[in-house]
Amino acid sequence: MLVKEIMKRKVIALQKDNSIADAITLLKQxxxxxxxxxxxxxxxxxxxxxxxVRDASPSVLDKRVDQSLLNQSIGSIMTSPVITTHPHEYFEDIAPIFYENEIACIPVVYNMKLVGIVTEKDMLHTFIQLTGTHSPSTQIEIKVPDRVGVLSEVSSYFSKRKIKIVSVYTYPSPGNEEWKVLVFRIQTMNPLAILQDFEQTEYEIMYPIREEDDEFM
Known part of the structure; x- marks a missing residue:
């Protein structure tokens, strides 16, 4: 998924000579x-x-503070330089930028001009869409050997049961580089039959967890 598909195109912007008061108005409005x-x-x-803006604004409780501070230019408190991205960047490629730089938004630039903005809320919404958690479905996590073709092998079990796969992603198995965990969201509310199928294989069901296996019980 590309940045241009998730960014907000209508961006509220200011110039550095605008006042802090102008910024407060736009943020609220x-x-x-x-x-x-x-x-x-x-x-x-x-x-x-x-x-x-909040840190630069005078407290309404302190009458001794000069309220004219709000007339200072926004350029005096802005962060610069700015991390930006391109509309043709992939969603997956900008996610680490948010995490590593601990930022909450990234302006989107095309031909050096501002064309959009992506926020952490947009990123979370996109993740929800990609993982299928927004639609009625059941999640199954399966520990599998990290080898070529294993995804196709596991997916065939769902095909045999005529179960639609809503989404799938993977993460490394904790403490074991030779295994990984496949996370499926499937379109069924009763996964018992497919879980029983996997019990007869080399794969290990990580979720749903049987109550007697739950370490926190």
């Missing part, structure tokens, strides 16, 4: 948490978060 700062050519030169 549009219920957003970040505002990219652009120049006259729509190039991204900074970004401001609701936290930046």
């Amino acid at each position: 549009h219920h957003i948490r970040h505002i990219p700062i652009i120049n006259e050519s729509s190039h991204v030169i900074g970004i401001v978060s609701d936290r930046d």
Whole structure:
């Protein structure tokens, strides 16, 4: 899935000479948490978060503070330079950027101009869509040998039962590099028959867990 498929195209932006008061108004009016700062050519030169604005704003409880601080330029508190991405980048490639840099949004730039924005909420929504958790389904996790063709082998069991696979992804088996875990979401509310099929194989069902096997019982 490409960034252009998940980004918001209508971006609320400001220029660095706009005031902190302007940012407060836009954040409240549009219920957003970040505002990219652009120049006259729509190039991204900074970004401001609701936290930046809150930290720079005078307390309403302290009458001694000069409220004219809100008239300061947004450029004085913006973060620069800014991490950006391209609309043709893959969703999977920008996910580590969010994690490693501990950021909550990434402006999207095409031909050096701001064309969109991706937030952590957009990323979470996309993950939900990709994993199929938004639709009625059942999750099964199966520990399998990490070898060529194993996904096809396991998938054939669902085909024999005429069970539709909604989504599938994989993660390494903890503590064992020779195995991995396949996570299937399947379109059935009663997985007992397919679970019994796998019990007769070399594969190990990791989830659903039988109550007597649950280490927290």
